[in-house]
Amino acid sequence: MTATLFRRAEVPALPAPEAPPTPGAPKARHGLGRPLGVGLVGLWLSLIVLLPLAALTVASFDQGWSGFWDAVTAPVALASLRVTVLVSVVVALVNAVMGTLIAWVLVRDDFPGKRFVDALIDLPFALPTIVASIVLLSLYGPSSPIGIHLNATRPGLLVALAFVTLPFVVRSVQPVLIEADREVEEAAASLGASGWTTFRRIVLPTLAPAVIGGTGLSFARAIGEYGSVVLIGGNIPRKTQVTSQYIQQQIEIDRPVNAAAVSVALLAIAFVTLFVLRLFASRSQRREEASA
Amino acid sequence: MRTSTGTRLTLRTIALGYLFALLAVPIALILWRTFGDGLGAFIDSVRTPAAISALNLSLLIVAIVVPLNVVFGVATALALVRGSFPGRGLLQAVVDLPFAVSPIVVGVSLIMLWGVDGWFGGLDRLGIRVIFGLPGMVLATIFVTLPFVVREVEPVLHEIGTDQEQAAATLGASSWQTLWRITIPAIRWGLTYGVVLTIARSLGEFGGVIMVSSGFPGVSQTLTLLVHSRYIDDHNVYGAYAAATLLMGLAVLTLLLMTVLDRKRSTT
Numbered sequence: 001m002t003a004t005l006f007r008r009a010e011v012p013a014l015p016a017p018e019a020p021p022t023p024g025a026p027k028a029r030h031g032l033g034r035p036l037g038v039g040l041v042g043l044w045l046s047l048i049v050l051l052p053l054a055a056l057t058v059a060s061f062d063q064g065w066s067g068f069w070d071a072v073t074a075p076v077a078l079a080s081l082r083v084t085v086l087v088s089v090v091v092a093l094v095n096a097v098m099g100t101l102i103a104w105v106l107v108r109d110d111f112p113g114k115r116f117v118d119a120l121i122d123l124p125f126a127l128p129t130i131v132a133s134i135v136l137l138s139l140y141g142p143s144s145p146i147g148i149h150l151n152a153t154r155p156g157l158l159v160a161l162a163f164v165t166l167p168f169v170v171r172s173v174q175p176v177l178i179e180a181d182r183e184v185e186e187a188a189a190s191l192g193a194s195g196w197t198t199f200r201r202i203v204l205p206t207l208a209p210a211v212i213g214g215t216g217l218s219f220a221r222a223i224g225e226y227g228s229v230v231l232i233g234g235n236i237p238r239k240t241q242v243t244s245q246y247i248q249q250q251i252e253i254d255r256p257v258n259a260a261a262v263s264v265a266l267l268a269i270a271f272v273t274l275f276v277l278r279l280f281a282s283r284s285q286r287r288e289e290a291s292a
Numbered sequence: 293m294r295t296s297t298g299t300r301l302t303l304r305t306i307a308l309g310y311l312f313a314l315l316a317v318p319i320a321l322i323l324w325r326t327f328g329d330g331l332g333a334f335i336d337s338v339r340t341p342a343a344i345s346a347l348n349l350s351l352l353i354v355a356i357v358v359p360l361n362v363v364f365g366v367a368t369a370l371a372l373v374r375g376s377f378p379g380r381g382l383l384q385a386v387v388d389l390p391f392a393v394s395p396i397v398v399g400v401s402l403i404m405l406w407g408v409d410g411w412f413g414g415l416d417r418l419g420i421r422v423i424f425g426l427p428g429m430v431l432a433t434i435f436v437t438l439p440f441v442v443r444e445v446e447p448v449l450h451e452i453g454t455d456q457e458q459a460a461a462t463l464g465a466s467s468w469q470t471l472w473r474i475t476i477p478a479i480r481w482g483l484t485y486g487v488v489l490t491i492a493r494s495l496g497e498f499g500g501v502i503m504v505s506s507g508f509p510g511v512s513q514t515l516t517l518l519v520h521s522r523y524i525d526d527h528n529v530y531g532a533y534a535a536a537t538l539l540m541g542l543a544v545l546t547l548l549l550m551t552v553l554d555r556k557r558s559t560t
Contacts, residue, residue: 041371042379044364045386048434052401053393055411059404098310105307109300117308119547120315126543126550128496130516134523134536138325139318143529163314195295224394226499227516231523244396244499251400251503260404263397270392 053267060260071261079238080246081265087154087242088222091161096215098162099169100207106170107177124166129227132163137232152234157242160228165221169214176210209284216277220270319540325530326537337534342509346518346535352426353514354494357433361490365441366483370475372442373449390438398435399503402428428504429514433497437490444486448479481557488553492546496539515539 061068071077106118124132136159140150150156180203188198226244234240235249243266250259295303326334337343372383390398404410406422415422422428456478460470476483498516506512513521515535523532 037367038371038375038377041364041368042383045368045383045438048431048438049386049389051411052398052405052431052435053389055404056397056401059410098307101303102307102311105304108295109304111304117311119551120311122547122550123315123319123543126492126547128498128516128519128539128543130498130519131496131536131539131543134519134532135318135322135540137523138322138533145321159314166314195299220392224392224397226394226396230498230520244394247396247400248503251403256400256404256409259400263394263400266394267392267397270394274392 056260057264059256060264062257062260067257068261068264071258072265074258076237076241077243077246077258077262080241080243081262083154083157083239083241084223084243084266085269087157087161088219091158091165091222092215092219094158094162095165095169095218096211099166099214099218100173100211103170103173103177107174121167121170124164129164129225130230132228133160133231136160136163136228141232151232152236152240154240156232156234157229157240160232161222161225164225164228165218168218168221169211172210172214172217173207176207180206209281213277213281216273216280220273220277223269223273224266322533322537322540326533329530333530334534334537337531338538340531342513343518343531343535345510346513346515347538349426349429349512350495350514350516353430353433354491356430357437357494358487358490360434361437361441362483362487365438365486366445366476366479368442369445369449373446374454387439387442390436393435395432395436395497395499396503398432398500402431402435402500402504406431423504424506424512426512429501429512432500432504433494436497436500437493440489440493441483441486444482444489445479448482449475452478481553485550485553485557488546488549492543495542 060071072081102121106114106121127135136156137151138144139146140148140156140159142149142151150159185198185202188202189195193201224244225242226248229242230245233242233245235245237246241249243262247259247262247266250256250262338347368383368387371377372380372387393401403423406412406415406428408416408423410423412422420427422431452475456474457470460474461467465473496516497514498520501514502517502520505514505517507517507521509518509521516539519532519535519539522528522535
């Protein structure tokens with residue numbers, strides 16, 4: 001199934017355990033493995049990724065540290081950051097619960113059409129974000145056939161973000177649940193533990209790293225999201241305007257320094273999140289190796 | 293874990309209810325609204341000159357981005373797996389960087405580098421339009437798709453090792469011959485998979501592209517921008533649904549391709 005694929009592609013994977021290149025051993029050399037190739041690759045990555053981000057950072061300090069600080073702490077900017085983080089935290093928590101639940105149902109339960117439901121999970125990653133926006137508006141927007149109007153509300157933001165981040169927790173918990181040792185669960189049950197106790201004491205601790213990893217990734221994705229919230233969010237400053245919309249607005253009214261400064265703040269939040277996740281992942285991996 | 297039938301049914305209902313409300317019903321509704329007036333209306337809506345030019349522009353961007361990502365993606369993966377040089381860890385981190393950057397921030401960064409007042413603003417004054425032109429949209433798309441080919445090819449390179457390449461070299465093959473005859477065939481499914489991901493993301497990219505496009509209908513609108521402008525500027529809700537359905541069709545095609553490729557990759 002596509003489960004493992006998405007994990008490799010979408011998740012900022014931890015560096016694979018690499019065999020260090022053996023020094024002295026004769027190596028098959030392609031033109032691209034030579035210093036020239038490395039230089040070219042470095043140049044390309046710099047031009048595409050590093051230079052733009054460097055230009056962004058420099059531009060954000062165009063008016064000095066105080067200019068940067070003023071731009072980030074401007075009331076509307078701060079409000080947008082607050083809305084973004086708040087909504088993203090809620091979405092991450094919803095994902096933690098619903099994602100684990102869905103993964104459990106997909107692995108442990110059986111019902112007709114399960115494979116179809118399983119395939120459906122990947123759809124939010126394959127769909128363009130603007131399509132996600134339109135799709136949700138058709139049900140929860142002004143022309144809703146069921147009379148639920150979520151456009152320009154925070155619940156609207158929540159639904160949009162929950163849509164695009166749906167696969168993260170499901171796809172990181174699913175493989176762990178498949179591998180989980182069911183004999184321990186059987187043993188707990190035979191010793192008289194209730195289903196809930198078994199889940200809390202046996203299953204949950206096994207799943208915890210995967211749940212936390214997926215939750216963190218959906219948070220990181222949610223804080224930067226733009227396309228899926230642009231139509232349903234309403235872009236109302238202090239209420240539903242998320243940071244990416246604020247940044248876009250600042251560019252439109254020609255305040256590049258503000259846009260750059262808030263961009264750097266948003267980047268910083270994303271980096272810290274991913275860094276903490278990475279620390280956490282390598283720690284739980286070490287613990288696992290130690291106990292194995 | 294032994295669960296009573298009651299618990300199992302409750303959990304199943306909650307999970308399926310959530311997926312229905314979030315995914316299935318909205319998608320079914322949009323399909324119904326798109327095709328409710330018959331296939332003709334849909335075809336008319338996606339065959340307007342603006343829609344055709346949007347499709348063409350999206351495909352043009354894909355046609356430029358894919359070869360660049362293939363060449364530099366494979367080169368990067370080779371450097372990461374086979375090279376030993378200072379700064380390899382840094383290179384690893386840089387490849388993952390685009391996953392952490394919001395598409396809007398990608399757009400702003402490109403403006404700060406390539407815009408009139410940016411570091412490379414001189415190009416604009418020379419008449420080479422990057423921002424608000426095709427090059428800007430291409431650069432934004434490459435930025436967000438950069439990790440795909442690298443991250444799909446890298447594990448395959450690890451797996452195949454260097455034995456065959458060394459054998460080829462011993463038999464007198466030049467490094468290019470080794471690359472073309474040994475390495476590329478060995479990584480072909482991983483590479484194809486990376487390309488499919490790149491195409492899907494390129495067609496769907498919105499936030500990064502809207503920041504650096506001038507957004508004129510029929511000139512600099514991609515399919516995703518068309519959906520947005522039909523909904524926001526033209527209040528053409530049906531047109532937006534139709535264009536979104538077209539994009540959705542492409543996405544589903546991608547998913548199917550991915551599933552087929554995955555089976556292929558695991559059997560060969």
